[in-house]
Amino acid sequence: MLGKERPLAGQLSRRKFVVYSLAASTLTLAAPLGCDGARADADEPASSASRRPLDVLARGADEEMLVLEVTAANKVVVRLPRVEVGQGVTTAAAMLVAEELDARLVDVDIPLAGARAKGNQYTGGSSSVSSLYGPARELAALARAKLVTAAARRWHLPARSLRTKDTRVFAPDGRSATFGSLSASAAGIQRPDVSSKPKPASRHRVIGRPTTRIDARDIVTGKAKYAGDLAVAGAKPTVVARPPTLGGKVVSVDDRAARAMPGVHAVVRIPGGVAVVAESFHHAFKAKDALRIKWAPGPLVSLSDAAIRSRLRAAVPRLGSPPRGSAQTQEEFEFAFVSHAPMEVLTAVADVRAHRAEIWFSSQTPMDARVSIASALGLPKAKVAVHVLRGGGSFGRRLNYDAAIEAALISKAARRPVKLMWSRGDDIRHGRMRPASHHRIRASRVRGKVVAFAHSTASVSEADKQSGASAQGGAGPAVAPAAGPLPSDRGLYDFGRVSERSGSVELAMPLGAWRSVDSGTVRTAEEIVVDEVAKALGKDPVAFRRTTLRSKAVKAVLAKVANAGKWGRAMPPGQAQGVAVHEEYGSCVACLVEIDATDPKSPRVTRVVMAADVGTAVNPRGLEAQLMGTAMDGISTILQAGLHIDRGAVREGSYADFHYARQRHAPPRFEAHIMPSRRQPGGAGELGVPAAAGAVANAYARATGSQPRRFPLNF
Amino acid sequence: MPSYSFVLNGKPVTVEAPADMPLLWVLRDLLNVTGPKYGCGVGVCRACTSHLDGDEIQPCVVPIADCTGREITTIEGLADGDRLHPVQQAWLDRDVAQCGFCQPGQIMAAVALLKRTPRPSDADIDRIENVCRCGTYCRIREAIKQASRSR
Numbered sequence: 001m002l003g004k005e006r007p008l009a010g011q012l013s014r015r016k017f018v019v020y021s022l023a024a025s026t027l028t029l030a031a032p033l034g035c036d037g038a039r040a041d042a043d044e045p046a047s048s049a050s051r052r053p054l055d056v057l058a059r060g061a062d063e064e065m066l067v068l069e070v071t072a073a074n075k076v077v078v079r080l081p082r083v084e085v086g087q088g089v090t091t092a093a094a095m096l097v098a099e100e101l102d103a104r105l106v107d108v109d110i111p112l113a114g115a116r117a118k119g120n121q122y123t124g125g126s127s128s129v130s131s132l133y134g135p136a137r138e139l140a141a142l143a144r145a146k147l148v149t150a151a152a153r154r155w156h157l158p159a160r161s162l163r164t165k166d167t168r169v170f171a172p173d174g175r176s177a178t179f180g181s182l183s184a185s186a187a188g189i190q191r192p193d194v195s196s197k198p199k200p201a202s203r204h205r206v207i208g209r210p211t212t213r214i215d216a217r218d219i220v221t222g223k224a225k226y227a228g229d230l231a232v233a234g235a236k237p238t239v240v241a242r243p244p245t246l247g248g249k250v251v252s253v254d255d256r257a258a259r260a261m262p263g264v265h266a267v268v269r270i271p272g273g274v275a276v277v278a279e280s281f282h283h284a285f286k287a288k289d290a291l292r293i294k295w296a297p298g299p300l301v302s303l304s305d306a307a308i309r310s311r312l313r314a315a316v317p318r319l320g321s322p323p324r325g326s327a328q329t330q331e332e333f334e335f336a337f338v339s340h341a342p343m344e345v346l347t348a349v350a351d352v353r354a355h356r357a358e359i360w361f362s363s364q365t366p367m368d369a370r371v372s373i374a375s376a377l378g379l380p381k382a383k384v385a386v387h388v389l390r391g392g393g394s395f396g397r398r399l400n401y402d403a404a405i406e407a408a409l410i411s412k413a414a415r416r417p418v419k420l421m422w423s424r425g426d427d428i429r430h431g432r433m434r435p436a437s438h439h440r441i442r443a444s445r446v447r448g449k450v451v452a453f454a455h456s457t458a459s460v461s462e463a464d465k466q467s468g469a470s471a472q473g474g475a476g477p478a479v480a481p482a483a484g485p486l487p488s489d490r491g492l493y494d495f496g497r498v499s500e501r502s503g504s505v506e507l508a509m510p511l512g513a514w515r516s517v518d519s520g521t522v523r524t525a526e527e528i529v530v531d532e533v534a535k536a537l538g539k540d541p542v543a544f545r546r547t548t549l550r551s552k553a554v555k556a557v558l559a560k561v562a563n564a565g566k567w568g569r570a571m572p573p574g575q576a577q578g579v580a581v582h583e584e585y586g587s588c589v590a591c592l593v594e595i596d597a598t599d600p601k602s603p604r605v606t607r608v609v610m611a612a613d614v615g616t617a618v619n620p621r622g623l624e625a626q627l628m629g630t631a632m633d634g635i636s637t638i639l640q641a642g643l644h645i646d647r648g649a650v651r652e653g654s655y656a657d658f659h660y661a662r663q664r665h666a667p668p669r670f671e672a673h674i675m676p677s678r679r680q681p682g683g684a685g686e687l688g689v690p691a692a693a694g695a696v697a698n699a700y701a702r703a704t705g706s707q708p709r710r711f712p713l714n715f
Numbered sequence: 716m717p718s719y720s721f722v723l724n725g726k727p728v729t730v731e732a733p734a735d736m737p738l739l740w741v742l743r744d745l746l747n748v749t750g751p752k753y754g755c756g757v758g759v760c761r762a763c764t765s766h767l768d769g770d771e772i773q774p775c776v777v778p779i780a781d782c783t784g785r786e787i788t789t790i791e792g793l794a795d796g797d798r799l800h801p802v803q804q805a806w807l808d809r810d811v812a813q814c815g816f817c818q819p820g821q822i823m824a825a826v827a828l829l830k831r832t833p834r835p836s837d838a839d840i841d842r843i844e845n846v847c848r849c850g851t852y853c854r855i856r857e858a859i860k861q862a863s864r865s866r
Contacts, residue, residue, distance in 0.1 A: 086814025086849050212810040219815035220803040220822060222750025222790035229749035237744060262716075262733075280744035281753070282736040343754050343762055343816040343848045392752070392816025393848045424755040621810055625851070629813060632850025655846050656759045664841040666852030 019135075019142045019196075020065070026072060027179075027186040029143055030065035031135040033081065033120045065119070066132070068097065068139040070147070074167055074180030076103050078136070081113040081121040082128050083364055084215070085342075085394035087685045088622035089128045091214045093136055095618055099206035100140030100198050101147075102164035103179065105214060115366035115386035123364040124399055124513070126585045126683025129618055133681050137198040145192035150185040151177050152193060159193035201616065201678040210621035215390075227347040227361050227389045228421055235349045235417035236265055237281040238410055241288045242273040242430050245648040247298030247508050250274060254292040261287045266414035272430070275410045277418050285423070299508045300648035308460065308505070308645060309334060312438035315458035317501040319442050323452050326444035329533050333441070333525040334710045336642030337460075337650075338434040339658050340514055344392020345427045346403035350410070351417035356383040361404045362391030369401035373408045395633075396513040400432055428658055429650045432512030433643055435460040439525040443495065443533045450533060450548065451496035456503070457522060463506035492583050493530065493548045515633060516689035519584055524638075527580035527694030528708070531701065541579055541698065542567050553613045553675075554583050557590040560611035560673050565592035571703075574598035575606075578699025582691040585683025587614040591631070591691040593667075597703035601714055605635050605696060607669040610688060615679035624672040627688045631670065634692025636661045638700070642712045659712075721782045723748065724792025730779070738774035738782055739763045742789060750790035750819045754846065761845040764820035764827075765789045771827035790819035793826065802826050805862040813849035821845050825859050834863055 022028045069077045078097055084090045090110040098105045115121065120131065144164055151169035152159035154177070161172050168176045201207075218224040243249065253274050255267040263283035268275050274291055278284035312334070322328055348361035357377055363369050366386045374384040391398050407420035422431070437459035444452040491498055500522075514520060534544035542562045549555050558581050561567070567577060574597055581590045594607040608631045617623045640659040644651035652658040697708050720729040723746065730745050739756075742748040742765075751774055754762030758776040765774050766788040774787075793800045799807065802825050812818045824845050832839050840856050847855065 086812075086816075088813070212807060213812060215815065216807050216810060216812055217799075219812040219818050220790075220799065220806045221794060222819045224815050225749070226752075226816060228743075228753065231747060280736070280740045282733070282740040282744070285756075341848055343760070343814065343846065344752070345754070391814065393814040395848070421753070424757075424760070625810070625813055625849075625854070628853055629850040632852065654755050654757060654759050656755075656757070660846060660848060661850065661852070662846060663843045663852045663855065666850070666856070668837055668856070670853040 019138050021190070022067070024069070024187055026183040027070040027143055027146060028067065029139050030067045031139045032065050033131055033135055066135045066139060068143055070143060070179050070183040070186070072180050072183060074107060074178040076101060076108045076167070076179070078108070078110055079113040080110050081116060081119065082123045082132075083112060083362055083388050083391060083398065085123070085362065085364070085391035085398060087128070087626060088213060088619060089123070091211060091622060092129050092618045093132055094214050095206050095211055096132060096136035097140040099204060100137045101144045101167070101179070103167040105206070105211070107167040110214070112388040112390065114388055115370040117381070121367050124396070126685045126687065129681045130586065130683060133616070133618070141198040142192070142196040143186070145194050145196035146186040146189045147179050147182045148194050149189045149192040150182040154182070154185065207616065207618050208620065211619050212621065224390065226344050226392050227349060228344070228419065230349055230360055230389070230419070232349045232351060232360065232417055232419070235351065235419040236277050236279065237284045238275055238277045238407070238418040238420040239281065239284045239288050239423060240270065240273045240275045240406065240420070240426065241291050241293055242426055243295045243298060245298035245301050246430065246510070246650065247300065249296040251294040251296050257292070258287040258290040261290060265416065267291070268410055268413040270406055270409050270413070272406060275406070275420070277410065277414050277416065281421065298648050300645070302647065303507070303645065304647055305645050308436060308507070309438070311505045312436060312458045312460065315503040315505050316438050316440050317456045317503050319440060319454045319456050320499070322442060322444040323446065323497070326446045326451055328442055328444055329529065329536050330440070330442040331529050331532060332709060333439040333528070335437045335521045336712060336715060337436045337645065338514060338637055338642055339428050339431060339652070340395045340397035340512065341428060341655070341658055341660060342391065342393030342395060342397050345424055346422040346431070347420065348404040348407035349417065349419045350404070350407035352377060352408050352411035355379070357408055358385045358387070359404050359408055360387040360389055361401070361407070362389045362394070362398050363401055363404070364394060364398045365401065369404055372401065373405055376405050377408055377412055395515040396517070397432060400512055424655070425653045428643070428652050428654060430510065432510045434514035434520065435511045437521045439521065441525055441529045443529055445533070445536070448537055450493070453493070453495035453497070454499045455522065455526060456501045458503040458505060460507050460509060460511065461504040462511045463508050491550055492554065492581070494550055495548065515630070516686040519582065519690045520637070520693065523582050523690035524693040524697065527690065528697050528701070531698045540568070545579070545581060549581065551583065551588065554581050554588045554590070557581065557588055557611040557613055557675060560675065561590045561592040561609045564611070564671065564673060565594070565607070565609035567592060574703055576699050576703035578695045578697065578702055580691045580694025580698060582687065582694070585687055587612065587682035587684060587687050589627070589687050589691045591634070591688065591695040593692070593695040593699040595696065595699040595703050597700055600704050600706070603639060603700060603703070604665065605667045605699070608667045608692070609671050609673070610691070611673040611675060612684065612687060613675035613677060614684045614687065615677050615682045617674045617677070618681060620674045623674055623684050626685050627672045628670055630686070630688025631692045632661050632666060633689050634696045635665055638693050638696040638711050638713065640665070640712050640714050642715050719779050719783050721784060722786045724788055732779050734778060734780040736779045738777045738779055738787070741779045742774060748789055748791060752816055752819060754817065760817070761824060762817045762820040764823040764845060766823060766827060769830065771824055790823060793822065800826065801865050802829065802858070802862045805858040805865065808861060809854045809858040811851050811854040811858050813851055817845060817847045821847060821855055825855070825862065828859065829863060829866070833866060835859060
């Protein structure tokens with residue numbers, strides 16, 4: 001469709017967003033997506049309406065754009081260059097479009113775009129909604145204006161007299177026409193007779209309304225399709241035998257017994273191990289177990305947690321001298337490795353032929369994946385098609401595309417389509433991890449005021465990316481576009497001279513960005529120190545934050561949770577409240593936690609109250625879900641979920657020993673307060689992690705009278 | 716290869732499979748019934764949770780030989796045509812799902828719980844072991860309570 005586009009006449013715009021018309025038999029419009037999470041210009045003065053441009057000459061390819069089509073069947077289709085992994089981006093996108101078009105939400109389809117050649121197709125950094133907010137509304141508003149104009153011409157009525165509702169245009173006399181029936185004629189309209197400016201926030205009826213996920217019904221009926229559910233012709237179940245240690249290598253394979261087993265189609269070696277292609281996953285797992293493989297140990301075989309921790313401690317840069325005459329609060333913190341452990345293990349379907357390849361998987365970085373897969377296969381990029389599927393969770397895991405590269409190599413070697421699935425053991429033992437880190441933080445006080453705040457940290461960084469398949473498949477942890485200075489540099493608190501230094505210990509381990517990335521440890525540790533400083537000054541943690549936080553918005557979310565959570569209420573012995581705040585992605589959040597740590601080895605978070613200011617909350621119900629998820633991440637990473645390294649191998653191998661929270665660890669009472677705002681949207685998906693983690697740690701400290709310094713606590 | 720007959724979501728089916736083949740792979744790889752998900756293969760995460768003669772099972776650890784002549788219900792068989800089961804409806808009303816991957820298992824576990832215990836307490840709900848990595852537990856609890864009230 002878009003390959004045949006013919007630009008319509010128009011003029012260049014000075015506006016931040018431009019919307020292109022694409023010649024097609026149905027109304028099809030496109031707008032470029034910013035490369036850096038470009039924000040909608042919500043404050044655009046009303047007067048600019050009069051200067052609104054006509055359609056703009058289409059330049060560049062549809063590749064770079066967000067494309068909206070109104071089909072004859074009265075569906076509004078926007079192929080989204082983002083991935084849905086549970087964060088609700090498809091629902092938010094549908095809401096933006098439905099709002100400006102006055103379409104019914106059920107008439108808006110948001111399929112996921114396959115990998116493109118250029119443009120911004122990155123899902124991460126909590127940037128999706130902020131990057132879509134402007135373009136999606138601009139597109140839909142122009143589409144609406146053209147549809148109204150088409151109806152006006154059909155009915156010979158003034159366009160201004162027409163209304164839109166429920167995916168239809170209505171005339172004052174009650175006549176109506178579906179958008180679908182107007183699409184073809186709307187496609188030919190160059191200059192709409194009504195404004196194509198997005199609505200002012202005061203007229204929003206969809207944006208800001210708590211809305212159920214558009215895929216909720218598919219999910220609860222089992223119809224939602226993930227990579228492993230696809231029926232790609234001939235793609236046979238495939239698993240990989242992996243080494244006992246990280247980065248271990250195959251020395252020799254005796255695959256005679258495996259090959260002789262029924263239902264086994266192929267056994268092939270890949271960099272990460274030995275792959276078995278079989279008739280079912282049952283056959284594949286059994287044949288994998290029948291392989292006799294001699295492994296050479298990986299490079300870390302002499303290394304265990306204790307040594308990693310001491311190397312990290314030694315790698316923390318010096319804090320420097322504190323200001324003369326100041327008193328110090330100095331603390332050290334350690335965080336263990338953490339698995340992403342999305343419910344859906346890495347799965348990729350690959351059909352590699354001599355001169356082309358087709359891959360299906362869930363990816364936050366499909367453009368990079370396509371380049372890497374093409375390179376691994378020795379094919380030109382243009383011959384590799386990457387289909388992006390919904391993911392069963394990600395938390396940063398699907399920034400990397402380990403399984404897709406493996407699937408492609410296996411398909412090539414086995415000369416047949418394959419459906420590769422990592423086992424849960426593969427995922428936890430050889431998958432990526434949040435790096436372990438060590439933190440040294442010093443707050444310097446003079447006359448009851450913090451005059452300097454220094455944070456030095458060291459974390460494990462990934463060395464030797466070429467070794468082993470599990471180290472393939474991605475640009476490493478930090479592929480997020482730089483989002484400005486680190487949170488602590490922004491001066492969340494009025495703490496005088498703020499400094500941050502970081503060191504690292506390079507190890508050949510598969511690492512990856514984990515929801516909220518560095519903030520999940522850096523800011524969590526800082527929030528614990530803030531409580532310590534308050535204690536040293538004899539101040540209440542909320543009162544102290546109230547007087548030292550710089551931003552009004554952060555003070556407001558803190559006040560909200562303190563009020564809603566009845567901060568300071570009397571609690572029985574062994575129980576306590578804790579609080580923490582965080583600011584990032586143009587948003588801020590506060591979290592109040594109540595914990596019952598009567599048994600310190602088996603604490604239960606009994607209540608979580610969060611308040612978030614994310615600017616315009618497109619879908620408050622979705623935002624609440626994201627906050628709820630980050631609360632569970634805070635509970636898990638602080639109290640119980642982590643990975644041990646024993647002699648170069650990950651000790652844990654399933655959810656039986658990687659103790660991500662279950663229902664019995666979830667707070668019986670959870671509430672999220674969304675601060676009203678008409679600001680453009682900030683980021684929300686990762687925002688809550690540091691505040692939740694900090695509040696859990698602070699509550700635990702107050703309940704037990706202890707100073708939690710190594711996380712997870714029960715490990 | 717031996718063949719096994721059972722009732723799947725109300726319909727009789729017969730499959731040829733090795734006796735030790737877990738029901739999960741019979742469903743997914745032989746019958747293309749993909750609602751039950753693989754999450755661990757060892758009965759821990761419970762993403763595959765389904766029903767055998769109305770009781771909760773984890774098909775990843777139930778061999779097909781144990782299913783002969785019995786009734787298996789997966790998430791696909793829970794609704795009555797277009798009319799959702801009250802637990803599915805509660806899941807929709809509470810917008811429980813995020814990524815959705817564990818939710819078929821969560822729903823089947825909740826249905827089994829409500830069958831055993833029509834008015835479950837918080838402690839009863841706490842005993843659900845199904846993992847939700849997105850952390851939707853609070854909404855799961857609300858949805859179970861709503862479904863319990865609607866009975």
